[in-house]
Amino acid sequence: MIRVELVKMFRRPRTYVVAALLCGLPLIVAVFLATTRIPPPPGQGGAFLSAVLSNGALYPAAAMALVMPVFLPVSVAVLAGDAVAGEASAGTLRYLLVRPVGRTRLLVAKLVALVAFVLFAIVAVLVTSYLTGVALFGSEPAAGVALPADVTSMSGVTITPAGLALRLLGTVAYIVVSMLGVAAIALFLSTVTDSALGAAMGALAVLVTSQVLVTLDAAAAVQPYLPTRYWLAWIDFFRDPILWRDIERGVGIQVVYLLVLLGAAWANFTTRDVTN
Amino acid sequence: MGAGGTVVRAEARRRWALVLAVVVLLGSVPAVLAAWPVRAARIDAGVLRERIAASAAQPYHGFAQSTGLLGLPPLRNLEQVTALVSRTTQMRTWYAGPDRGRVDVVGGGTERDLYRTPDGQYVWDYGANQLTRVVGDQPVRLPTAADLTPPELARRLLALAAGDRVEPLAGRRVAGVAAAGLRIVPAAPGTTVAHVDVWADPASGLPLQAELTAKGGARPVFVSRFLEVTLGVPDARVLTPPAARPGMGFTVTAVPDVLGALNRWQRSAGLPDRLAGQPRRDAVDGTDAVGVYGTGLARFVVLGVPRRFGAEAYDNAEAFGRSIEMPGGRAALLATGLLTVLVVQGDRTYLAAGLVEPATLERAAADLAGAAA
Numbered sequence A: 001m002i003r004v005e006l007v008k009m010f011r012r013p014r015t016y017v018v019a020a021l022l023c024g025l026p027l028i029v030a031v032f033l034a035t036t037r038i039p040p041p042p043g044q045g046g047a048f049l050s051a052v053l054s055n056g057a058l059y060p061a062a063a064m065a066l067v068m069p070v071f072l073p074v075s076v077a078v079l080a081g082d083a084v085a086g087e088a089s090a091g092t093l094r095y096l097l098v099r100p101v102g103r104t105r106l107l108v109a110k111l112v113a114l115v116a117f118v119l120f121a122i123v124a125v126l127v128t129s130y131l132t133g134v135a136l137f138g139s140e141p142a143a144g145v146a147l148p149a150d151v152t153s154m155s156g157v158t159i160t161p162a163g164l165a166l167r168l169l170g171t172v173a174y175i176v177v178s179m180l181g182v183a184a185i186a187l188f189l190s191t192v193t194d195s196a197l198g199a200a201m202g203a204l205a206v207l208v209t210s211q212v213l214v215t216l217d218a219a220a221a222v223q224p225y226l227p228t229r230y231w232l233a234w235i236d237f238f239r240d241p242i243l244w245r246d247i248e249r250g251v252g253i254q255v256v257y258l259l260v261l262l263g264a265a266w267a268n269f270t271t272r273d274v275t276n
Numbered sequence B: 001m002g003a004g005g006t007v008v009r010a011e012a013r014r015r016w017a018l019v020l021a022v023v024v025l026l027g028s029v030p031a032v033l034a035a036w037p038v039r040a041a042r043i044d045a046g047v048l049r050e051r052i053a054a055s056a057a058q059p060y061h062g063f064a065q066s067t068g069l070l071g072l073p074p075l076r077n078l079e080q081v082t083a084l085v086s087r088t089t090q091m092r093t094w095y096a097g098p099d100r101g102r103v104d105v106v107g108g109g110t111e112r113d114l115y116r117t118p119d120g121q122y123v124w125d126y127g128a129n130q131l132t133r134v135v136g137d138q139p140v141r142l143p144t145a146a147d148l149t150p151p152e153l154a155r156r157l158l159a160l161a162a163g164d165r166v167e168p169l170a171g172r173r174v175a176g177v178a179a180a181g182l183r184i185v186p187a188a189p190g191t192t193v194a195h196v197d198v199w200a201d202p203a204s205g206l207p208l209q210a211e212l213t214a215k216g217g218a219r220p221v222f223v224s225r226f227l228e229v230t231l232g233v234p235d236a237r238v239l240t241p242p243a244a245r246p247g248m249g250f251t252v253t254a255v256p257d258v259l260g261a262l263n264r265w266q267r268s269a270g271l272p273d274r275l276a277g278q279p280r281r282d283a284v285d286g287t288d289a290v291g292v293y294g295t296g297l298a299r300f301v302v303l304g305v306p307r308r309f310g311a312e313a314y315d316n317a318e319a320f321g322r323s324i325e326m327p328g329g330r331a332a333l334l335a336t337g338l339l340t341v342l343v344v345q346g347d348r349t350y351l352a353a354g355l356v357e358p359a360t361l362e363r364a365a366a367d368l369a370g371a372a373a
Helices: A002-011 A013-036 A056-067 A071-090 A092-098 A103-138 A161-192 A196-214 A231-238 A244-269 B002-035 B045-053 B079-086 B150-160 B258-265 B307-320 B358-372
Strands: B060-068 B088-097 B100-107 B110-117 B120-125 B130-134 B165-174 B177-185 B193-200 B207-214 B222-231 B249-253 B290-293 B300-305 B322-326 B329-335 B340-345 B349-354
Touching: A002 A103, A013 A056, A013 A071, A013 A103, A056 A071, A056 A103, A056 A161, A056 A231, A071 A092, A071 A103, A071 A161, A071 A196, A103 A161, A103 A244, A161 A196, A161 A231, A161 A244, A231 A244, A244 B002, B045 B150, B045 B165, B045 B177, B045 B193, B060 B079, B060 B150, B150 B193, B150 B207, B150 B222, B165 B193, B165 B207, B165 B222, B177 B207, B300 B307, B300 B358, B307 B329, B307 B340, B307 B349, B322 B358, B329 B358, B340 B358, B349 B358
Parallel strands: B130 B249
Antiparallel strands: B060 B088, B060 B222, B088 B100, B100 B110, B110 B120, B120 B130, B165 B177, B177 B193, B193 B207, B207 B222, B290 B300, B300 B349, B322 B329, B329 B340, B340 B349
8 A cells, every 4th residue: 555655656747846846946045145155144044054155065954944944844735635635536535445445554655655755855855955055165165275075063063974964864854754743734634624725724824823833932831832843953963962952852742743643634534434 | 324323423432532532641741740749858048059159160061041031122232142131042051160161052043152161262153154262361241141051140149149038949840850949039229139039959059940030020030941951071072162274264352242342442431439329349350441339139230331332322222211311411221120221421421231220220320420421
């Protein structure tokens, strides 16, 4: 079942269109940065954007900071919202379930396919942004001085290329986990409604509300439990020593959302009347 | 069909009940942890105070957070200071001793680190890609985040309130440590501070949480507390400042902030010997541009500033506070409930600030207007 869902996802052109759009945003930003050489002011703009001007090897991290808050979650919400509701509205859900396929297995297969999409999209963004970064920033010597091979961490000490690779791997793993929460919310809504758009919009409404509350001091009491509170904690991989506190909490809260919403999706979907 | 529907409904109820049970279980974890009773060691408040005062040698490392609700508007050249008292600041801290430590102020995509080493201080600012070595003593400087970690803030407040009454407080779990508490009630009239509450590790005396509550307020307006703490010597590698290298800005300075620069530039600000009935008591040598007046927590600091800098500070104070009419000059007062700021302009300009009631600084304003003229 998982294999079927994976094959189905990677045969669909939309998978590649979404991945291409995700790769396109960092490319556009890189072109503007490289042509104007105007970095954002300290503490403003995307993370790592001022640092990439001196070393393009850090551009994958900057690219993650660009796609993470909006673009990637929107893609995941749209695909996850379509997972079950899309089959229902297209009339294929009934035929799918007529085959001896357990509904729980179908849900798990849909989730695995979503995880595979997130991994594929992130790796695509990392690879293209690394090539973009090195091509547009890395090869240009700053004021005639040869660029160091090492990257400066946020704490000022150098990160070796091997260390950078490890930290980027940690980033990929963390972002995949962070997107599990979004996928679980959209997948649950996808089992509630037959409208893929409705499910995606519902998930986005939850995320936007969460993002607004994260910036509101008055909502400090509930902030640790919001799904988007720790989304950008992967930036802490680039501090020295790595600051694990928010990363651990981020993983924990996503696991809670995944458990609860996947459980709700399972409770709803396995006993639901499939009429379409 | 009806019978089949009932079976399905029963199955649905069973599944939803399971999901609900998981939600209740997961949701109750934070509430149970918060409500778990604390058994802090019974310790006399006076003894705890002595242990806190003697805790400067206790090494530790941890993650702390300070939250200020003072709502001070950003004042030009002092933005970093006003942000400290008006926002939430997250700090990673490693402390090996009074002359060896590191405090990182971390935010989304930003980091500003202060290293204290036996041969000077280093400041690393990631946003500015700048490493600064600070040489020499800093008799006058602006407060930094390193002053707001719970141990530094609590020890400083307790030292200021040396003769004030101490009351015991109920224990509290701070960063996983069962901490013993004490309350300082300032005796000095004229301060805005109702009380200072401190919780500390009863064995080592290391302060873990400090709270300042203003008079008339129900909630503390400034809180600094550890969210994680480990008692023990931090790794020496962490305490080594980054090395300057190509592609990174590097400067060496003796005056890291505007206050130090002013002190250098203006050797004498002509500060009066008495202000608002309080004698001048300079806490540090070699400072003429700055004067300290008052006692206990009712102390206030007065600083002479160049007229141009003072004009900007005055405009800000007037815009967010209120102006005071007086012969021979003009003054603006900005009161936040806890911190009061005064700017007096005549031929000279004076800036005064302290945890004092507006009335005290209004009296000081009249004295300063005479001096400024």
